[in-house]
Amino acid sequence: MFDIKWIRENAEAFDKAQIARGAEASSSRLIAMDDERVAEVQKLQDAQQRRNAASKEIGKAKGAGDEEKAQALMAEVGSLKSAIQDGEAKTREIEAALGDVLSGLPNIPLDDVPPGKDEADNVLHHVWGEKPQLGFEPKEHFELGEALKMMDFEAAAKLSGSRFVVLKGQLARLERAIGQFMVDVHVNEHGCEEVSVPTLVRSDVMYGTGQLPKFAEDAFHTDDDRWLIPTSEVPLTNLVRESIVDADQLPMRFTALSHCYRSEAGSAGRDTRGMLRQHQFTKVEMVSITDELTSVSEQERMLQCAETILQKLGLSYRVVTLCIGDMGFSARRTFDIEVWLPGQDTYREISSVSTCGDFQARRMNARYRADDKSLKYVHTLNGSGVAVGRCLIAVMENYQTADGSIVIPDVLRPYMGGLEKISA
CATH class of the missing domain: 1.10.287.40 (Serine-tRNA synthetase, tRNA binding domain)
Structure with a gap:
């Protein structure tokens, strides 16, 4: 705004x-x-x-x-x-x-955002880790999950239609383990406050972070005029709506593990197999509320927080700076982290880290009292820390074995009761 x-x-x-x-x-x-x-x-x-x-x-x-x-x-x-x-x-x-x-007007990009129209014009920032040399033809996650009889798309379709999945047994536990691991890292190592958020919010809350009115078709709307959140960025950022905080309370850093919901209205025919593009998914989100002087450096810090998750899991990835034409509506600058998926033989987005300046704060009327007692709008940032479903996909594909088993990364084994491998 x-x-x-x-x-x-x-x-x-x-x-x-x-x-x-x-x-x-x-x-x-x-x-x-x-x-x-x-x-x-x-x-x-x-x-x-x-x-x-x-x-x-x-x-x-x-x-x-x-x-x-x-x-x-x-x-x-x-x-x-x-x-x-x-x-x-x-x-x-x-x-x-x-x-x-x-x-309805998108935010103004920072001066260092590369020009361009779409993802083809994004600029490589850096690459981390070596792609795994598996020594056999890797399978995609849905092939692995269905062979293990722990990933059931047919049952989900009977329950809810397309773009849903039922996870069972050790794969269901692995998804839960990944989310818990991420939250623990962000709380214990990155100084975030864990928050449990509602997944149904009012229209003015969706408006505050820029989902409404422009992107109404991308969200699910209930009969009583509430919205299922597309990301917990929405409730986390709105925690400071219609309020004035003191400068010494900033930065505020929140993290949440929540279900998220997207209609995927513009993705017909894309990623129809597997879990890559679901109507319901789980994600760990990070949100920072800062002053105007530190929002740019805070984005760099948040990017490192998201990268730490993938590094601890031993997953190779690359970071790209989104061009102007590929950025989200509310963002001034966005870094995408793309994880390597052997089954697809390509990198796929697993996190976006954006700074929004005071764009969302103006919509929410969220301000802070500066040291000189003047009132200024806070600056808001958000980043996936990271998408749990896509991280599950990455772990399955990168840690698969020739017989279709999944080796559990070391950092997740305490969350899996010491289990080292998922086998049929």
Whole structure:
């Protein structure tokens, strides 16, 4: 969400950034709408001042015995009251229209974000780890899971339709182990506060982080006007909505393990086999609430936190900087971590770490009191720490054996009761 005053003062930079993100140059239209709002507000103030003055003059006219003047003034006050009511309604209408336009515009990228239209223009940041040399033709996760009789897509389809899965036995426990391991690392090593969040939220909460109104079709909506969260970024970030925190409370660092839900409206025909793109999935999320001076460095720290998870699991990955055209709506800069999947013989996204500046804070009205006692909007950041389902896929494919068993990474064995291998 943008400050119209900032747009007025930086119209050229605003238009340039919006064009780079695939939107139209709209500063002139927005400023014209705000000019109309300002003019209407001025008319209201003038009318209110005149009504107040006329109301005082009525008493003076009656005191002077000038009933004709008093009646004329009373008629004027009545007319002004009606005009004020109409003006207030028009002002609200203009403000709502301006807000609707502003709320649909994507955030402005940082200066160092690479230009580009889509994922083909993303820039490699760095690579970690060696791809495993398995010595046999690797299988994809769903081939392994179905052969183990612990991954059942047919049963899930009977229950819920496509893009769901039922995990059983040791694979179900492995998924739980991965999530618990991640949360423990973020709490014990990265200084995050663990939070258990609702997975149903109100519309204004989805609006606060930028899911609404633009991406309503990507989420599941209930009959009582709640939304299933697409990520726990939504409730975690909104913990500071409509509040003022002191500067010494920042940064706030949260983590949560939760179910997440996405309609995958734009992914028809993509990743239809297996668990890569599900309507319901589990994810560990990290959210940081910072001041304006530390948000950029905090993103680097969060990226390292997510990388630590994969390093401890011994999973090879690469980090890419998303180009302008591939970034999310609310982000100013995003790093994606892509884990190596031997079964697919490719890297696939497992985490995104984004800084949003004050874009979400303006939508949530979340502020902090600086040391000089001034009020400023907080800066918000979010990052997957990481996607549990995709991490399960990566562990299965990277730790598979020739006979279809899955070796348990050392760091997960305490969560698996000491189990070293999952076999049929």
